[in-house]
Amino acid sequence: MxxxxxxxxxxxxxxxxxxxxxxxxxxxxxxxxxxxxxxxxxxxxxxxxxxxxxxxxxxxxxxxxSKDKLLVETLRYMSEEYGESVHRALATEGGPAAKLTALMEMDFSAKVCQRNKLAVWFAFWGESKSRPIYQSLCAKIDEDANASVHTLFQQLDKDGDYQHIDPDNFASVWNALTEGLWLDILISPNEMTREKAKAICQGYLASIFPRHFERPRKTKN
Amino acid sequence: MxxxxxxxxxxxxxxxxxxxxxxxxxxxxxxxxxxxxxxxxxxxxxxxxxxxxxxxxxxxxxxxxSKDKLLVETLRYMSEEYGESVHRALATEGGPAAKLTALMEMDFSAKVCQRNKLAVWFAFWGESKSRPIYQSLCAKIDEDANASVHTLFQQLDKDGDYQHIDPDNFASVWNALTEGLWLDILISPNEMTREKAKAICQGYLASIFPRHFERPRKTKN
DNA sequence: ATTTTATGAATGATTATTCATTCATAAAAC
DNA sequence: GTTTTATGAATGAATAATCATTCATAAAAT
The missing domain is CATH 1.10.10.60 (Homeodomain-like)
Structure with a gap:
């Protein structure tokens, strides 16, 4: 403690x-x-x-x-908590590859990626269309994280001299990939675990930036 | 009509x-x-x-x-509707590449990917942890679609003689990617549109199976 | 004529909110 | 140091509002 x-x-x-x-x-x-x-x-x-x-x-x-305001503050709390986690991951020592790894470890850490919190995120997302305040909070956090990821991918592509045609596309995929894996962990916890999710991400990074990321031991099962 | x-x-x-x-x-x-x-x-x-x-x-x-049962039936309805859409996409004439394209067009079609329906999906996902019947319905549809995608990726890798080390990893990414893009469309409709999402998917496919998929015109903006 | 389907006022259960009261703590008075 | 007074956080019974469900009645279909 x-x-x-x-x-x-x-x-x-x-x-x-x-x-x-x-x-x-x-x-x-x-x-x-x-x-x-x-x-x-x-x-x-x-x-x-x-x-x-x-x-x-x-x-x-x-x-x-009121109850309504408590719920809004709950979402705000979770957004800030996640934002701080992103911030800390980006402050990791080293180049873009190290930061990206830190981001991944964070996104699938026990703290951020516990099913309890995932369930709450999805619940808020599901109500975001009907509650503008939810939507703006959710959009903000997602867009911020997204922007950071784009920068990281561009840097890594440049620093590593990969000369990919469209590193932005890889960054967009990365962002959506993370969110999609959260869903899988939430609704199919027997099929998808945090470890498996990390392996999938790792495999993806290795396929794009082979000199910076190793393939995980195993992806399947 | x-x-x-x-x-x-x-x-x-x-x-x-x-x-x-x-x-x-x-x-x-x-x-x-x-x-x-x-x-x-x-x-x-x-x-x-x-x-x-x-x-x-x-x-x-x-x-x-009861209201409860109506909600369960609503989820069942949406699951069946989506399942049928997947089935139809998989029945497309041609090889795995054509089927994959059809799947993508379906996943980001106006019918499947309208924000109304996305909001409902996310709402059910958000409640899935507390309602086992929601969870099993959601898990079923996700796992079925996932299995089809894995088969398609394996076939395409084999047919196209790409000899990727781990086509399954690409398939897993594809699946999560789709789900993650739905979230982006739901909460940041100004940043992410159905067309943009398709371009991101297309770019991803082109990077893996370059002889079967063309890069989209533009990914950015 | 009988059965099926639909209506919507009435019911009763649930639940957010209010507010008079309690009480732990701290400040002031002695 | 002890007693008194003040503060405002916390309580939970009472209130008021909401809402799912029921059911007597009516309309339509067969």
Missing amino acids: GRNTEKDTESLVNSKRSASKEMRRAQLIKATIKCVAQKGLSSITMADITKEAGLSLGIVNLHFQ | GRNTEKDTESLVNSKRSASKEMRRAQLIKATIKCVAQKGLSSITMADITKEAGLSLGIVNLHFQ
Whole structure:
């Protein structure tokens, strides 16, 4: 414990009355993520959330005004958390290949790629068409990550003197590939695991930038 | 009109009392798809659905027993519809390359890839962790399509004598790529269009099987 | 005439929100 | 150091609103 640098709630929370506002909010948001994953966006109730958090019924309205706003803040929290993870991966020592590897490890890490969180992401995506605020938050995070990936692919193509006709196309594929693998992990956890997903990504990178990436041991099964 | 061979509701439906059971069900399912896309799974009501269908409140319970069952049948309907589309694409005249092109055209066709339907797919995926029946329906359709794609990639690699080290890896990428592009089209419709998505797929195929696929005119912008 | 299909007002269950009250903590007074 | 007062976070019973479902009635089909 104490190893994580950001978004930590564990401590202080149990001393009932002493937790700061921000801590309470984070605690409730984490309970929300768990509940949405377990019961789905369409059937979570305030009672579920507050029970999961070990607090009383009125607490969400006290800290977030309404259930709706709690959900928006939950999405915002997840977006920021993911954004920070991307940022940290991009700050990895080394060239574009090392950064790309770090990005991949992050995208399929236990923290980012747990089925609970995937379920919540998909739930928000599924409601994004009807809730503009969801859509803009989701679009922002996706577009930012996408832009970084494009830069990385261009750099790597240049630095490695690969002279690919269209590195941007490879970058676009990479981005969609990651998202698609999340879906597979969510709905076919027996068929697709985080490790398998990484192997697929690795294989893809090796086929484009053979001098920078090794083929994974095995792709199949 | 009358061009579609399956899943057609337009006719007969307006003559209030004459529609057959199956037609009524299809009519309600279509209304459900529209409502879920417009309001989200978490806030659609029976009133929304029946109003959209131009029918009365009790009608869903008459034909589906409950709202829950209507939603399950909606997912089943969409799965079958997609499964049939895949089947038709695979029945295209020609070799694996032609079939792959047909599959791609289908996956990004106006019918399959409309944002309304994408929103509904994502909503169901988002609830799949909490509703086993959703999960099994979603997993089934995904795994079937995936298996077909793997066969196609293997055939094409063999027929074209490409001797790729791991055609299965390319197939896995293809599958996830398609799903990831759907997400981009759903949440960033200004950044990603159906046409752009097709160009990305086409570029990917051209990079793997250059003698069978041409590079698209342009990928960027 | 009988059966099937549809209606929509009424019902009852669920659930978000409100708010009077409690109580832990801290500041002020002594 | 002890007691008093003030603060505002937390509680949860009560309220009010929403919404799925039922069912008596009617219309249409056979």
